[in-house]
Amino acid sequence: MASNEALSARNRSALDEWYTQLVDIEAELRHYRPQFKGKTVFCNCDDPFESNFFKFFAMNFNQLGLRKLSATSYAGSPITGQQLSLFDAAGLQAERPRDVFKVEISEVPDRNDDGAIDLSDVEHLLRHDANVMTPLKGDGDFRSREAIELLEEADVVVTNPPFSLFREFIAQLIDHGKQFLVLGDQNAAKYSSIFPLFVQNKVWFGYENGGTKWFRVPDEYTIKTKERWKIEDGVKYQSMGRVYWYTNLETTRRHQNMVLYKRYSPEEYPTYVNYDGIDVDRASDIPMDYEGHMGVPITFLDRYNPEQFEIVGISTKLAEPMAKYAEPDQYVSAKGNRVGGTGKFFVPIAKDRYRGVYERVVIRRIGGVS
């Protein structure tokens, strides 16, 4: 197959090769098990031979009661050398195809007759059932016609898509009206194409977002910070904080009220100069008795319950230009440097002096003071 093509694609998205660990997938997926019954699951951007997403759904196929599982590999993945082949690691020998391919499974019978159904039965399927693994004509891009056909057939998409294409990836899922549970950088919630989805309650965060997750990476990935990489059993891992689960599957978490204890006082919650609202610098400090608009850090989204709060917007869109309110040398960053006066809320810090605050989500309480 066209290895030149593969190589250039690989360079393009070099930093997209982060492979999710089975423990992280299991920890999140345990919250949704009943929601998968009878569903068709599609793992795209997800070479079945390298990915724990495919592995998870394959080994839980019967237990979850899936109707069908499909997965596609991508020409840009570092398949040469198979350094990430998880089936090898599992001591299984199914030979991977050299080309880009798709896998489709609609039943996992006990082929090897050991009374248990597990990954070795999946391997058996891959090896012996000609209908299960098929080469793709294109490169396996999630935007390709072949991938979209599988997408249309699917109910739920579960994967860790390339971070560099996250906007496009989510947009595609929304356009096709699909359910999904995918990993992404917390920062992506601020993107102008993603944030409105939170506002409209079309996307929210899943459960296991705190802490640091470790991802398996190709050997040639390097990173300076010592604490952020490790090698275990000859396999290289890098850590990333801020990797969150994005979903539109139901969660109990998003129906839990944040418990609020703070009371509003003008000293503790300064009012913005260039927007009619107050600044709250930690989500847990949201005052329980304030009726108006409040600016909170983006981390609020992890605690957001649409029955408790309404999201009004984001500071980058809502802030009025500071030029209307002050001279340019009167507004500064937290460190005291002069800054631009647009797309940011400012609070007074002294007479004729204003400090810009970090991005804020603007919210308002639903219902009266409790």
Add this chain to the structure above:
Amino acid sequence: MKIEPIGVTVGEVAAGFVDNQEEGVVAYDGLLNVRPPYQREFVYKTTQRDLVINTIRNGYPLNVMYWAQNDDGTIEVLDGQQRTISFCQYVAEHFSVDVDGNPKGFHNLSPTQRQQILDYELMVYLCEGTEEEKLAWFEIVNIAGETLTEQELRNAIYTGPWLAHAKRIFSRPGGPAYQLASKYVTGSPIRQELLEKAIDWVSPGQIKDYMQVHQHDPDAQELWDHFQAVIDWVMATFSVYRGKEMKRVDWGDLFRRFGETEYDPDAMEARVSELMQDLDVDSHPGIYEYVLDGDERHLKIRKFDDRQRREAYERQRGLCANGDRCKTPGNSDGKKKFGIEEMDADHIVPWSKGGRTIPENCQMLCVACNRSKGDF
């Protein structure tokens, strides 16, 4: 007191396993409180978790676990929380373990393998007795890998509506007590340190007795009222906030001694602020105690350093500054030469009369003289 081994299997315990996150974890048809609400979640590594499953699969013994029988028929897991959660989660398909190089969830095992796990006999000791007896005993056997703090042990014994209510207030991360008081006290809610402090304040110092007396109260309102009264009093008395210093003050004790008195916050603040600026005051948290009880020792007034001591010693040529009034026997003429280590540095004008810790105000007294000075 009865301590009896009871026969239970993994399958029996794992039945009815529900993980309500913050609201606690139950198993054994809901009878067993594996992790009570707002108890600390021990960070249990996946390797330890997997080890529990492998131990069971191999039929090796897991260490003994201890359960405590409550009066209402429910049971607390005293020791063995993590092991219990591990096998319950495994049976509930929350994770997989590596079996011969192949990850397997519970359902991926063969029927025989599954049955082997469910039939595995746990070594559990069930303890019945008075709360006092149970506590005394658990303090002795608190040897587990998941060592409980003293307050966590007490929480496991004195269960009931009083404790449940108290935990809602004091043990929730970000809960009411934390919100109210985290600016004035240290202590983690989830590790039960805030609760411990609150009981310590109200009892005072008699945590166990207090819990015993109130165990069957319908709620913990008295505890909460007292805690709020302490914090309100602190806020009313000391109007200017100084986090680092204030968090190190034992407010419960000060409230007990001075909580009845009303102070003028402006006058208090003026004194506190003045003392904060005083370079000779070494203990800033001590200032709060000092302005209430006037005991100078709380302030840890700065001592003369080695250079200053040496300088005064040389200046006096090793003689005691009290001269012929020296208290050392046989030194009535004041001519005795002391070694520097036989002398103490002393403020000529005491700090309370405006004397500073500066060379001009330093004199060396022999130990006998200095001690008798302190006696005044």
